[in-house]
Amino acid sequence: MSLQNDIESLVKSVGLELYDTSVVSEFGETIYRVAVISPEFEDDKRKGVTMDECVELTHLISPLLDVTPPVSGEYRLEVGSPGLERKLTTLDHFTKSVNENIAFTTMENEKIKAKLVNVDGSKLIFENEDGTTEIEFNDIRKAKTYFEWK
Template sequence: MGLESDINSLVKSVDLELYDTSIVREGEDTIYRVSVLSTETENGKRKGVSLDSCVDLTHLISPLLDVTPPISGDYRLEVGSPGIERKISSIKQFAMCIGEKVSINLKAVDKIRDKIRGVLTKVEDSKIFVEIDGEEISIDYGEISKARTYFEW
């Protein structure tokens, strides 16, 4: 098993779902970021992830990274929620965002629209379904250049 697979097993053990892992630089710091979502829903939306859950998960992941570091050199482990507005970069992540508002940029500019905003209703194979003003449209995953969830304040 690979590192991400091992981390995924630890995340599942505390009843959370792995959204993403990434390595980011902030100033002089290198951060290995593990983003997780709650598996629980309320009113059709995922519940937030508690700080206690993030701390517990950090204590589980840290010894694993001592044995199998994600990168060479110094880094800091950061475990948290990916946030209410987050990048969507895989079919798996689209499936995790069903029921949320999404903004999708399309690769092809010869279409009627090059940007779509609506509610993600379902994912089937490589098709993403979004409801816009009561009408559901399908988008092939390969047509998407950039996507993210968004929140209307």
């Protein structure tokens, strides 16, 4: 099993879903980030992840990383939510963001803001005031969720 699969199993064991893992460098420090989301919804919105859940996961993942380090050298483990506004870089990220507002740029540099209503294979289906738009995942240059204040 890979480290990613082992982490995903630990995340599922506490009732959450693995969103992403990444290695970043901030202020000269290497950070191994594990982003998790809740699989549960409330009023059509994904429930948040609590600080207690993040602490519990940190205690579960840390011993695994002692045996199988994600990077060479020193690093810090950071477990948390990817946040309300997060980058979408994989098809799985889009699948986990259905019914959320997405701002994206196509390969032709067209900028669109719309609600993601469905993912059908590699086809992403969006709705906004201009109607319904279907775009292939590979035709998106960059994307992120965004929060609209009301």
